[in-house]
Amino acid sequence: MPRVDSQTQNVEQTRSDGPGANPGPRRASTLRRDSATSYTFLAPFLVIFAVFLVFPVFYSLYLALHQVPADSFDIFGGLEFVAFRNFAKLFTDTKFWWSVLMTLYYAALIIPSGIAASLALALLLNNRLRFVAAYRSAFFMPYVLDMLVVGIVWTLIYSPHVGILTRIFESVGITAFTERGFLGMPASAMPSVVFANVLKGAGFGMILYLSAIQNISPSLYEAAEIDGASPWKRFTSITLPLVKPITLFMVIIGTIGALNAFAEVYAMTSGGPNVDVGGRALGATWVTGYYVFDTFYTQFKLGYAAAMSYVLLGLTLLISLVNRRFLRAEV
Amino acid sequence: MDRTGVVVARRTFLYVGLTVAAIVVLFPFFWMVVTAFKEPGQAFSQEILPSKPTLENFRRVLSDYGFARYFVNSVIVATIAALFATLFATMAGYVFAKKQFIGRDKLFGFLLASLMIPGMMYVVPQFAIINKLGWMNTYQAMIVPHLANVFGLFLMRQYMMTIPSELLEAAKIDGAGEWQVFRTIMIPLSIPIIATLFLLTFQFHWNNFLWQLIVTNVERLYTVPVGLAMFKSAHEELYTLKMAGSCISVLPIAGLFFFAQRYFIEGMTMGALKG
Numbered sequence: 175m176p177r178v179d180s181q182t183q184n185v186e187q188t189r190s191d192g193p194g195a196n197p198g199p200r201r202a203s204t205l206r207r208d209s210a211t212s213y214t215f216l217a218p219f220l221v222i223f224a225v226f227l228v229f230p231v232f233y234s235l236y237l238a239l240h241q242v243p244a245d246s247f248d249i250f251g252g253l254e255f256v257a258f259r260n261f262a263k264l265f266t267d268t269k270f271w272w273s274v275l276m277t278l279y280y281a282a283l284i285i286p287s288g289i290a291a292s293l294a295l296a297l298l299l300n301n302r303l304r305f306v307a308a309y310r311s312a313f314f315m316p317y318v319l320d321m322l323v324v325g326i327v328w329t330l331i332y333s334p335h336v337g338i339l340t341r342i343f344e345s346v347g348i349t350a351f352t353e354r355g356f357l358g359m360p361a362s363a364m365p366s367v368v369f370a371n372v373l374k375g376a377g378f379g380m381i382l383y384l385s386a387i388q389n390i391s392p393s394l395y396e397a398a399e400i401d402g403a404s405p406w407k408r409f410t411s412i413t414l415p416l417v418k419p420i421t422l423f424m425v426i427i428g429t430i431g432a433l434n435a436f437a438e439v440y441a442m443t444s445g446g447p448n449v450d451v452g453g454r455a456l457g458a459t460w461v462t463g464y465y466v467f468d469t470f471y472t473q474f475k476l477g478y479a480a481a482m483s484y485v486l487l488g489l490t491l492l493i494s495l496v497n498r499r500f501l502r503a504e505v
Numbered sequence: 506m507d508r509t510g511v512v513v514a515r516r517t518f519l520y521v522g523l524t525v526a527a528i529v530v531l532f533p534f535f536w537m538v539v540t541a542f543k544e545p546g547q548a549f550s551q552e553i554l555p556s557k558p559t560l561e562n563f564r565r566v567l568s569d570y571g572f573a574r575y576f577v578n579s580v581i582v583a584t585i586a587a588l589f590a591t592l593f594a595t596m597a598g599y600v601f602a603k604k605q606f607i608g609r610d611k612l613f614g615f616l617l618a619s620l621m622i623p624g625m626m627y628v629v630p631q632f633a634i635i636n637k638l639g640w641m642n643t644y645q646a647m648i649v650p651h652l653a654n655v656f657g658l659f660l661m662r663q664y665m666m667t668i669p670s671e672l673l674e675a676a677k678i679d680g681a682g683e684w685q686v687f688r689t690i691m692i693p694l695s696i697p698i699i700a701t702l703f704l705l706t707f708q709f710h711w712n713n714f715l716w717q718l719i720v721t722n723v724e725r726l727y728t729v730p731v732g733l734a735m736f737k738s739a740h741e742e743l744y745t746l747k748m749a750g751s752c753i754s755v756l757p758i759a760g761l762f763f764f765a766q767r768y769f770i771e772g773m774t775m776g777a778l779k780g
Contacts, residue, residue, distance in 0.1 A: 205605060211683050212606035219597040222653035227619055230630030237629060298522050305523075311766050312527045316534070318762050318769055320712040322730050323751045326737060327533045330540065330744055336549035338536060373530050381774045434623050436715060440734075466625045471719065476629050483626045490623050 231487075237480035253477075260481035268454060270482065273462040274489075276364070280461050281432035283368040289424050291372050292379025293417070297409075299380070300387050310384075314377035321374065325441025328370040332356035332442075357442055360449040360458035367459055371438050379424050386417040426497050433490050436463040462486055534755070541748040548744035562749035566736075570746065571724060572753055575732035578644075579711060580757075582728055586648040587707035594654050594702060598661025599691050603670060613662075616655050628719065635720055646720040647728070651713065657702045660775060664698040665691065701772035704765055708758055729754040 213220075238260050240253035264270050295313050299306055316324065331339045334355035343351055351359065356366040390412065398408045414421075439445055445457035445464050466486065470479035540548050542558040545565070566572040600606065601613055631650050640646040668691070676686050692699070714730035721727060727735065733750045740746065762769050 205607065208604050209606035212600040212604045212609070215596045215600045215604075215683075215687070219593040219653050219658065222593070222649065223616070223619075223655075226631060226634065226650040227622075227627065227653060227655075230627050230634070231622065233630040233633065234626060237633070295526060298519060298526065301519055303516065303519060303523075309523045309527055310770075311762075313530055314766070314770055315759065315762055316530060317773070318708055318758055319534075319755050320714065320730055320758070322712075322714045322734060323537075323754045324533060326733065326747060326751055327537045330548070330748065331533060331536060333549075370533070373533070376530070378773065381770055385774075430621075430623065434625055436625070440715075441737075463623075463625050466628070467715070470629050470632075476633070480629045483623070483629065486623050487626050490621060494621060 234480045234483060237477050238484050240477055242475070242477040256477075260477050261485075263478070264481055264485060269456065269460070270462075270465065270485075272451070272456045273460050273465040276457070276459065277432055277435070277461045277463070279364060280368065280435055280459075281429055283365060284371060284432060285425055285428035287368060287372050288375060288379060288428060289421060291376040292424065293383050295376055295380040296383035296387055297413075299384055310377075310380075313380055316374040317377045319374070321371075321437035322441045324370060324374050325438050328366075329357060329442055332366055334358060354447075358447050360447055363443055363447055363458045367438050367442050370442065379420075382420045382423070383417055386420045387413060390416050422497070422500070426494060429493050429497070430490060432461070433486055433493075434463050435461045436467055439464045440467070534759075537748050537751050537755070540745055541752045543745050545743070545745050548748070562745045563753070566746050566749045566753065570732075570736060570750070571727070572729065572732055572750055574725070575727045575729045576753060578726060579728040579730075582644060582647045582717070583707045583710040585644070586651060586710040587703050589648070590652045590654045590657060590706040591699060591703045593652055594657035594661050595692070595695065595699060596687070597658045598665055599687055601658065601662040602665035602668075603673060603691075616658065620655055628715070631716075632719055640720070642721055642723050642726050644726070647713070647717050647726075648710075651710065651716070654702075654706060654709075657706060660702060660772065661695070661698060663775070665695060668694050697768070698772075700765070701768040704761060704768050705772050708761070708769070711758055 237253075239255060239257060241256045241259070242253060299310055299313075331337050332355050334340060334351070334353055337355055340351050340355060343349075351362065356362045394412050395408055398412060403411070439459050439461055443457070443459040445460040445468065447458055448455040449458050462482070463486075466479050466482050469475050469482060539554055541562050542560075543550060543555040543562075544557060544559050545561055547555070567576075601609065627650075635641060635646045635650070638646075640649075672690055672694075673686050676690055681689070712730065714728075714734065717728045717731050718734060721731060724732075724735075729750070733747070733754055736743075736750055737747060
C-alpha cells in the first residue's frame, strides 16, 4: 500500500506541468481530443471502480440507516428507514466496545513488535556478508503467503498437550500452556496471534528499513566513530532518527492493518477464548474486523454490519488524520 | 583480541543471528511440510521428521476431499483476475502518466483517497450487489469486484512516467493511432512493471479468502483457501490432511516467489519507498 503523503506529493508534482496552465485555442482542442481518448482508456477501470468501490461506500450508509430483514439478501429498496437506530444500538453494544478495545490491544502489541522485528532483521542484513540475498528472500517469503494457511499451521504448533511449541515449553519446565494451549488461554491468545503475524509480516518492514538504512551516508557513522560514539549510541542517534519516516509509515499501516484484522483471528481463535468481564463472556481476540464478519456472515445482520463498518471507517480516517498531524509535526 | 579477531567474532555473531532468525521465520512452513508427510493420524508423533514419509495425505485431500477441484478453481480465478486487473491498470496508468485530460488530477487524488477505506467496508454492499446481479456462486463474482486495482494503477503510472514522451510523439508523427502507440510502445517498454503487477494481483486473488468465502457456498466453486477453511471447521482433528491442504494452498505462491522474488519484493515495497 503506498504511503499517503507520497501520493499527495505526486499529485502536486503533476499539477505543476498539468493542463490548464496556459490553454491557448489550439491547446484547448488538443485537450478535448485527449480527454476523449483518455476516458476511453480509463473506461473499464472506472466502471468497475464506480460500481464496486464507490457505490458500495454510499450503499453501505443506506444499509446502515435501514432495517434489513434477517431472512433477505435482496436488499435493494423497500427497506424500512430506521435513521440512526443501528448506530444507537452499536453505541450501547458492550461486544462492540470490547472489540474496539481488543483492536487497540492488538495494535498496541503488533505495531511495536513488528517494527522491532523488521528493524532487527534490516540491521542484521545491512552487512557485507555472503548469502545476504538468500536470507533476505527467506525473511520476505512468508509475507506473500496466505494468512489463513499461516494461521492454520500455527494452531497446530500452539495446540494443547501435543503442539510442538507446547512440548518445547514443557521440556524446559513451563507447563502453563499444556492444558489449554497458547490460543486457548485468554492471557496468551492475543500475544500468540500477534507473534504468528509478526513473523509472517516482518519481511515487508525489513525491506523498507533496509533501503532507508542504506541511504544513510557512511560518513555520518565514521564521524561518530571518530568522536568515540559506541555502536549503541550510533544506532540511537544516527540510525533511528534517520529511519523515522519508515517507522511512522509502519505505525500507519499497522493501525490500518489492526482495524482490518480478520484472517488471523478467523484461522486461529475465531475471536475466543472467552473471558468473564463483569458477568459477560467476551472473546480475548474479538477484534472489530472479526465482529463485522461475524455480524454479517454468521448472524446475517446486514444493516448492523454496515453501521459497524462505517464506524470502522470513521476510526480509520480519524487515526490517519492524527497520524498525519503527527507526521507533519515531527518530520 | 586483535583486529581480525574482532572481525571474525562480529561475522560469526551476524551469521548466527541471521540463521536463528531464518529458522524462526521459516519454522511454521517447515512444520507444515513435515506434518503433511506424516502418516494420517500421526501429526503429533514425537519424531521431527516422519520415519515413514507418505504421500497418502496429499492423495486423500486431492481426491477424497476435492482439493484438486479447488486448485483448478483457484488457478482459473487468480489467472483471469490477474490478467484483467493488470490490463485495466496498464491502460489507466498510461493515460495518467502520459495524457493531459480534463479532471485528471482531481480524479487521481480521488482514486488514491479510496485506498484509505478499510476493506471490511466493502464486504456487505459488494455482497448485496453480487446477489442482485444473480452472480452468487459464479467465477465472475469472485473476479469482477476486484478488477479496479488502484494500487496497481499507481505503480503503473509511476513507472510509465519515466518512459520518455518523445518516443510516443515520434510514433504519432509516423501516423500511429492511440491504441497502436499503447500496444506497440507503452506495453513493450513497461514489461517489468506489467509482470510485477500480474504477479501481485495473482497473489492477491490466490489469497483472497474472505471474499471467495462470502460469494460461494457450493463445493464445486470453492477455491483452495475456502476449501481449507471448510475442511478446518469440519475435520478439526485431521491435522495431517489439513497440513497437506495447506501445502497445496501455499505451494504455487511460494514457487512464484522463488522464481520471481525480485518482482514481488520491488512491487510490494515500491509504493512505500518511492515518492
